[in-house]
Amino acid sequence: MSAQTVPQPLVIDPFKLLHLTLNPDGTLSRNPAVYLTVEATPDPNHPTPVLSKDIPINPSKSTRARIYLPRQALDFLSPPATKLPLIVYYHGGGFILSSVDSIYCHDFCVNIAAEIPAVIVSTGYRLAPEHRLPAAYDDAVEALYSIKSSSEDWLVKYADFSNCFLMGTSAGGNIAYHAGLRAATVVDELLPLRIRGLILHQPFFSGVQRSGSELRNMNVPVFPLAVADMMWDLSLPAGADRDHEFCNPMVEGGSKLLVKVKSEGWRVVIIGCEGDLLVDRQKELVKLMEEKGVEVVGHFTVGGYHGVELLDVSRAKAMYVIIKDFLSSPKLATLA
Template sequence: MDPYKELQIVLNPDGTLTRLLHVPETPPTSDPTLHIPVLSKDIPINQSTDTWARVYLPREALHNSPSSTKQLPLVVFYHGGGFILFSASSTIFHDFCVNMATELRVIIVSVEYRLAPEHRLPAAYDDAVEALHWIRTTQEDWVRKYADFSNCFLMGGSAGANIAYNAGLRVAKEDDNLEPLKIRGLIMIQPFFGGDRRTGSELRLFNDPLFPPCMSDVMWELSLPVGVNRDHEYCNPTVGGGSKLLERIKVLGWKILVTGCDGDQLFDHQMEFVKLLETKDVGVVAHFGEGGFHGVDLRDPVKAKALLVICKDFVLSCLAV
């Protein structure tokens, strides 16, 4: 398999990508007169980096009187795509966020971060953290009026889960600087981790037609800082200073939800990550199923609904503490 052909990308001589894949996009819908369960709108974060956020608001929040409005938990969402593809406006992620806002009754801020290789890591992490500081200071009405800043969750799928984790590590060092934003936990759906050593699940799924190791190899090659290997801490959470910061996450009392399935070549990396969290006595909730594939929760409606139940239970368990 030619991963560049399968991903429909062309690496240009100047180091940029030509992305040939047609990715359907959905515009936001903020008109409260429309009979839809969730309203959405796009708001600029940093014009110099062209980052922005799509905010999702369950319309039921608009029907409460200002004096009786119960603020809703806040989920900050980072989309997947191997750091090189997709957008917060991609239909597959827009629909997922609409369903999540409906089922979990939460405000969602979905972050548009810079993509690699034009902007290699840690650019996406920088944008992820900047979005959190934007949230805590913005005067945007939907966020300020309806979001409960004391109950915030960082969430992502695949590369987005990697971003949520690395952003979490960064802000764990400076928790007071995020006031009044208080993070309760991380929700990591099929997190995108790796390493130089081939794992058993990578070897077993070496010829997987949907997401083989050669495809993730290219994504890491295009997104990691130039000159480093996959045993860099951005890719491999068991190395570097990140594991030390888990002590801080333990002290802060964050809980971490990790989901996956053994039909995903990343399965062994995800299991190693869960073991790392357990070793550090971090409150981790792990849900791993049989079969499936990478991205199954976005493409299989039954799996997607089951995932939302898992996420809802996790959020409620964190709020009960």
């Protein structure tokens, strides 16, 4: 992209845009009237195709998870051979926003659970800047240990622990990646939970040097570059820049832990779109994984915007097909 075609950044106050106040002590005040939440529906008599219930992960950290169970499982899944795949999901929000009961996260998990079908465990984590990275990664891995030893009825009866995938959207995709790298080094400790792969939905990565898509899409209204930069400023360890390994997966030739992902035979799918300012970083990650010998495929569609599958029904349905094929196929060639 030539200097003549690079757009100039709009003057945007990301705090005002997101209805946030940065307090003098470095914490954030988040407007609850804007960030709506929804209660779980654990009652089997509730007329919903997917039931949900909350379970604690670590009360001392106030972390918890929400389990999503397709109603059909209650009628048809008595034999162990028919258990559903297990997806451990990490929500987005730039590491600073949202929770397992945020309405967009709840609805998204309901739809995935129904469409695949699968048992979804949407796990929460502590938010920045009150808890900067790697706190979210610590909580993400802690949730895996909690799930693997859980006696929760919905998990024991209906989830196939030997067929588990880590999935995340945006910042959650970043968390799924880094939690996955850690989990690949402790596979025996996580048994009977056996992770088979990663589903990275528009994962949140960046770097000090601007990518082409960051420059092209810097002023998109849904997720402008100024907001992304603010989120990294608030979530990275104090004093770190965007070339920290938490933010830029390409640093020093990529994580040495990818060799463990390869040796475990995990499969990875990265889903994005050209209208997202993050797309070039996601494509770089696909290439990096290919070079490391990881079985990976990238699915990048034209147009769109960051989080498009959370709002556009047709785009969401297309993504459900990709995920369903990914979970059921031993080879990624069918997704290409």
